[in-house]
Amino acid sequence: MKSLKIIHKIGLFVFIIGFSTFLSLFFLGQYQLDKNDLKEVLGEDTFPLVDEFASDIYNKKYTNQFAFISDFKSVLEQSNQKVKSKFEIKSDLAKEIATSVEGKAFQQSAIEKTIGKASDDVGEWQLKQLIDYTGWMEGKEYETTDELTSQLENVITDINNSIISQKGFSQNNINNKTFTITKQSEVGPVAQNPWLWLLLAIGIPIIGAIMYLLPKLKTEHAGIKNDGIFHSALKNRGWIGILLGTFLISFYVFLYWFPEYMTSWIVMVDPLSKMLSGNPASQWFMYGFLYTLAILVMGIRMIIKYRHSPYQMVRTVSVMFFQLAFAFVIPEILVRLNQPYMDLKNMWPLDYSFFFDYRLNEMVEAGTIGLFMLGWGIALFTLGVPIFTYLYGKRWYCSWVCGCGGLAETLGDPYRQLSDKSLGAWKIERWLIHGVLVFAVVMTAAVLYTYFTGSSQLLGMNTYNIRAVYGFGIGSIFSGVIGTGFYPFMGNRVWCRFGCPLAAYLGFVQRFKSRFRITTNGGQCISCGNCSTYCEMGIDVRWYAQRGQNIIRSSCVGCGVCSSVCPRGVLNLENRDENGRFNQPSLVGNDSFGVQS
Template identity: 90%
Template sequence: MKSLKLVHKIGLIVFTIGFITYLSLFFLGQYRLDKSDLKQSVGDQSFSVVDKYAQNIYGIQYDDQFSFVSDFKSILSQANEEIKSKFEISTYVARKIANSTEGNSFQQSAIEKGIGSPEGEVGKWQIKQLTDYTGWMEGREYESSEELAAQLEKVISDVNNSIISQKGFSQDNINNKAFTIAKKSEVGPVAQNPWLWLLLAIGIPIIGAIMYLLPRLKTQHAGIKNDGIFHSALKNRGWIGILLGTFLISFYVFLYWFPEYMTSWIVMVDPLSKMLSGNPASQWFMYGFLYTLAILVMGIRMIIKYRHSPYQMVRTVSVMFFQLAFAFVIPEILVRLNQPYMDLKNMWPLDYSFFFDYRLNEMVEAGTIGLFMLGWGIALFTLGVPIFTYLYGKRWYCSWVCGCGGLAETLGDPYRQLSDKSLGAWKIERWLIHGVLVFAVVMTAAVLYTYFTGSSQLLGMNTYSIRAVYGFGIGSIFSGVIGTGFYPFMGNRVWCRFGCPLAAYLGLVQRFKSRFRITTNGGQCISCGNCSTYCEMGIDVRWYAQRGQNIIRSSCVGCGVCSSVCPRGVLNLENRDEDGRFNQPSLIGNDSFGVQS
């Protein structure tokens, strides 16, 4: 027994050393800008102007990504200023065009007179832009030449504002170029030997984690209890939990908006990405790799912890399998086979980009396999959701298949007791999650409208803006930064409970048309509170158990942990006929005192 405890402690030390090594990669990057890499990154059209400002940093070795990225972004900003000054149209052109028209009726033929000779790239581009932007004005009468000139000044202002997006580098483009060039310019120890650092920064923490977990097979009893979880600095919003939450939040912020500062981590997994897809790693490959590892390693912890429950063990193996095979390996192999990247278990509206134009075009152009993917994706949410949810409740997806649920059930399991069980939280949950579902439906309808009509305007709104707002607010902030980063603060199912539109859709079906329910035996309940404590979805399970009421809440994901921790066998997950789901008699002890719907 002592030797097992020693292995347990050594495992914690090994994991800590490996994790620190992983964090240290953030500061080990070295960068040297190469002219050919720069040309490849910015393109031939913009290279000449960018090259002019990059002369002073060619060949210089930077020892940190912050200085390198800052200097590179400064170069692109200077290039932007030159490009803008080169293509900018002076406002006095508006008066020249207005004076060149016959009367006060606008004719586009006057544009060339106002611009002057269209010789050269600049003049031709200016004429084309003004022609495109004034098509709606052709033949239109104005009360005076001054009114026409004022309207043309607004058009010229719009054209000038579009110069950077068309000819230069927008802010998003600058960030993307910075990531691309930082990855190409990495010349530090990680780039020189990625396999070694993969072993040190990833392999060692895995070994340490397994050494830490395996002794629990002998040193701890199976199952979980109220055994001091609220006295832990890690599991009860203590200082360790705060540090971990801060790290997770910071990780997601960098992942979504500043991946150029994570290049050493991404370069480290380049060999794996090339093995699977044949392509260099992106930040999303790195994220998917770490995501999958977290589910696999913490899945081992779940199997050890819940080894008294066959249901929990099979459920855990299921989410480990679907994450590894369907979410990680198969999509990368599809890319190697020149097929569209697709997680075959993911579905709309959780996969909110499924109906985006580039995704639809990619699937249609891929031929038979692409059309199968399109049909499969549509069938999943139109047929799969109602049929399987009717038969098994939303647990078939949320607790057995979904990657978000898989991470919550494995990595997030130590924090399940932190879910808010208050009535106020339940009210917020109902409004928020169904509001996100409505937002997803509206956004998708707008996206499809643009796809089929070619118009980006719907009821006075720009459909691309709707898509961008959803992607930023829901796809990034809610599902990523808050959904995972807040595990140590609000429990492990923050996203699933408050924000997931697919969970809302599944929940509506489960609540009103399903065979699934959790039955309770109120006569056996001793009100220990284990079930409510460990309900990750914030359901006060004990309230139902004391009354012998079926639990048919739309938010219940059927994880079964409430049943697993019950010392009296009060709770039972069942799939039966629909009769009897509602209007069960309420009990105190063995005495019925009424019927509650």
């Protein structure tokens, strides 16, 4: 036993060393811009514009990404300024055009009369823009020249504001180019030997974690016995938990909006990406790789912890399998086979981009396999959800298949007790999660309207703006930054409980048309509170157990931990006929209100 405890402590030390190595990669990058790489990324047309401003940083070696990224973005900004000054239309032209108009009605011929025949690319572009932007004004009457001049000045302002997006680098374009160039310019130790750093930064933490976990088979009891969980600095919002939460939040912020600063981590997994898909790694491959490893390693912890419960062990193996195979390996192999990338277990509305135009076009153009993917995706949420949820409750997906649920059940398991069980939290939960579902439905309807009609305007709103707002607010901030980053602060199912639109959809079916319920034996309940404490969905399970009532809450994901931690066998997960799910009597001890003995 003593030797096992030593291995346990050594494992923790090894993990800390390995994780520290992983963090250090953030600062180990070295960067050197190569002219040929820049030309390849920018293309023949754009490269000459940037080349003249990049001459000062060619072959200059940077020891950190912050300075390199700052200098490269400055180059792109200088290029933008040159483009703007080159193509900008002077506001004085508005008065010249207005005074050349004959009569009160505006004629576009006045533009060509004023400018004359364009003799260069700049003049041609300016002329075309003026024609395009004033098409709606043709034949419109203006009372005075000043009124027409003012209108033309507004048009010129709009054209000048569009110069960067049309001829230069938009902010989104700057971010994308910066990420690509930063990754290709990495010349540090990680780029020189990625396999070594993969072993040091990923392999060693895994070895340490397993050494830390395996001795628990002999040194710790199975299950949860209220053993000081609320006195842990890691598991009860202590300083370690705060540090971990800060790291997770920061990780997601960089992942979504500043991936260029994570290039060392991404370069490290390049060999793996090329093995699976044949392509260099992106930030999303790196994220998927780390996400999968987290579920696999922490899944081992889950199996060891709940080894007294066959249900928990099989359920954990299930989420580990679906994440590794369906969410990570198979999609990458599909790409290698020149097929659309698809996580075959993910579905709308959780997969909110499923009906985006580029996804639909990609699947349709892929032929038979692409059409199968389209049909499979539609069948999952139209047929799979109602049928399987009727038979097994939402647990079939949320606790056995879903990647979000898989991460919550494994990496997030130490924080399940932090979920708020108050009525106030329940009210917020219902408003938020159903609000997100409505938002997802409206956004998808708008996207499909644009796909079939070609019009981006629906009821006065731009459909592309609607989907951008959803992607930023729900797809990034809510599901990522808050959904995972807040594990150490609000529990492991923040996203599933408050934001997941698919969980809301599944919950509707489970609540009103399902065979699933958690039955309770109120006469056996001793009110220990284990069930409520460890309910990750914020359900006060004890309240139901004391009254002998079935638990059929729409939010329940059927994880079964409440049953696994109950010392009296009060709770039981069942799939039975629908009769008796509702209107159960309230019980105190062995007595039933309103029922004669």
